[in-house]
Amino acid sequence: MIDKKNSQLKCSECGRDRGELSMRFIDDKPVCLNCLYGSVDPVRIWPIGFVVNDKKRAHRGFGATGGDVSEIRLFPGMARFTKGLADETHLTVVWQLHEAGPIKSVFRRGWDAKEVGPFASRSPDRLTPIAVTDVELVEVKETALTVRGLDAVNGTPVLDIKVAMESLK
Ligand SMILES: [Zn+2]
Numbered sequence: 001m002i003d004k005k006n007s008q009l010k011c012s013e014c015g016r017d018r019g020e021l022s023m024r025f026i027d028d029k030p031v032c033l034n035c036l037y038g039s040v041d042p043v044r045i046w047p048i049g050f051v052v053n054d055k056k057r058a059h060r061g062f063g064a065t066g067g068d069v070s071e072i073r074l075f076p077g078m079a080r081f082t083k084g085l086a087d088e089t090h091l092t093v094v095w096q097l098h099e100a101g102p103i104k105s106v107f108r109r110g111w112d113a114k115e116v117g118p119f120a121s122r123s124p125d126r127l128t129p130i131a132v133t134d135v136e137l138v139e140v141k142e143t144a145l146t147v148r149g150l151d152a153v154n155g156t157p158v159l160d161i162k163v164a165m166e167s168l169k
Pocket of ligand 1: 011012013014015016031032033034035
């Protein structure tokens with residue numbers, strides 16, 4: 001986890017001293033952003049709303065506990081973008097894994113215990129903590145969307161909503 005204080009750390013790969021804010025912890029060792037990403041700039045994304053439900057994160061890598069129905073509360077400023085939404089049956093929700101844990105480069109994935117890296121898994125502990133879930137749209141009331149099948153926990157930032165392929169059938 002990145003702390004607010006910017007103490008100096010040595011990158012475990014290139015050996016350069018860098019501020020803690022220029023590091024990520026991979027397998028519990030500091031790795032500088034340059035070793036991970038080269039010189040690319042980060043992408044900045046705003047949430048469009050939040051998830052309200054009774055789900056909490058289950059033990060690592062195995063989804064969330066709680067009921068199947070969630071509410072997606074879009075910000076009031078999003079109301080102008082919801083035309084036609086209520087006519088759809090299924091949506092693809094893009095959301096932030098805001099409770100993601102430490103990143104491991106290799107681990108045993110949940111469903112078959114095979115040793116893999118995060119790109120060959122569905123682990124929430126990943127470099128880019130973004131998830132995508134197709135959900136059933138139950139009801140739209142202004143900027144409040146009731147959906148079924150969203151595996152995000154309570155308080156999750158929602159980044160985008162789009163019509164799922166299922167809705168086109
Ligand atoms: Zn480095």
